[in-house]
Amino acid sequence: MSTSVLFDHYGEPGTLYVKDEPVPRPGSGEVVVRYRAIGINPIDWKILRGDLRARVPMNLPGACLGVEAAGVVVAVGPGVRRFTVGDPVIRHGRPGTFRTHEAVPAAQEADQLTPQPGRFSAEQAAVLPVAAGTAYSALRQVGLRAGERLLVHGASGGTGLATVQLALLMGASEVVGTGSARHHALLRGLGATPVEYGEGLRDRLDRLGPFHASVDCAGGQQPTDMAVHAVKDPARRVTIADRRAHERGVPHLDHVPLELASTLDLIGHSPFALPVAARFPLSQAAAALALGLEGGVGGKIVLLPGE
Ligand SMILES: NC(=O)c1ccc[n+]([C@@H]2O[C@H](COP(=O)([O-])OP(=O)(O)OC[C@H]3O[C@@H](n4cnc5c(N)ncnc54)[C@H](OP(=O)(O)O)[C@@H]3O)[C@@H](O)[C@H]2O)c1
Structure with missing residues (x-):
């Protein structure tokens, strides 16, 4: 059997329910993947609440959240040459990964499956696409070069x-990152210079600057104000989280094509790991989303479908 976490109408995490179904069969050009780990992202609760219904329309009832996962190919449909049974893969892109098994288009042009490099655990592979892929596109958009100083x-x-x-892998000489004090040790451990956001941030950044480029992963008034204050050239600012900031001179992110493959090329065998702050069984997806919605977990939240 295959287990999916579904929803029939937009709402809060409590609207999710678990459904058992037969394992899907692969159609022409598809493979069936059995997931071993599934990443959770803010886009999941934004979709569930209906905030993104214009940009990411969902087929209700019986819609499935989840835009990233890692697993193993368990069946191959007619016409597929890119993967064989047993291949570890990373799934990314359109929603639908909150399940144990999924039939997924296999072609590279479909941009939903990427071979999983052996150096990553399933859990680490599952949380790469959104966080690392988006970070990669953002750093390319601001044109970060070796020796430069970045504000995040x-x-x-x-x-x-x-x-x-990724900025340090690209050769940034210093990365200054805003976050709550309880996360400063984590940031220091990754090689960043942490600074608290909130009142007095402008003075703290003036002491730590100047900055060549700025990436906003938070959104809102202060990150926009500080990006404009700290980085003079608008082309060297980007936000991933605030669609109105472009009115103030902070352009929104445009993802590069085949983003995950390029990100994996950049990482290669260099040290790279995303801290996992919490793990839940797939059946407790609602509790996992509720924790994410609370905010401040300091890392990724992962769903484990079990064996
Ligand atoms: N455009 C895209 O393709 C794309 C891709 C990925 C994410 N996003 C969006 O980007 C945002 C972040 O995603 P995420 O997965 O990184 O979320 P996350 O893991 O929940 O992290 C958000 C972080 O923002 C920090 N924060 C909150 N208020 C802040 C402020 N005023 N100044 C500075 N930092 C602040 C929090 O820090 P503390 O916990 O330390 O307080 C928290 O760690 C979400 O809105 C998401 O939807 C967009």
């Missing part, structure tokens, strides 16, 4: 922690 807002969240690490 929301550095202690999933995407921020990936941005800090």
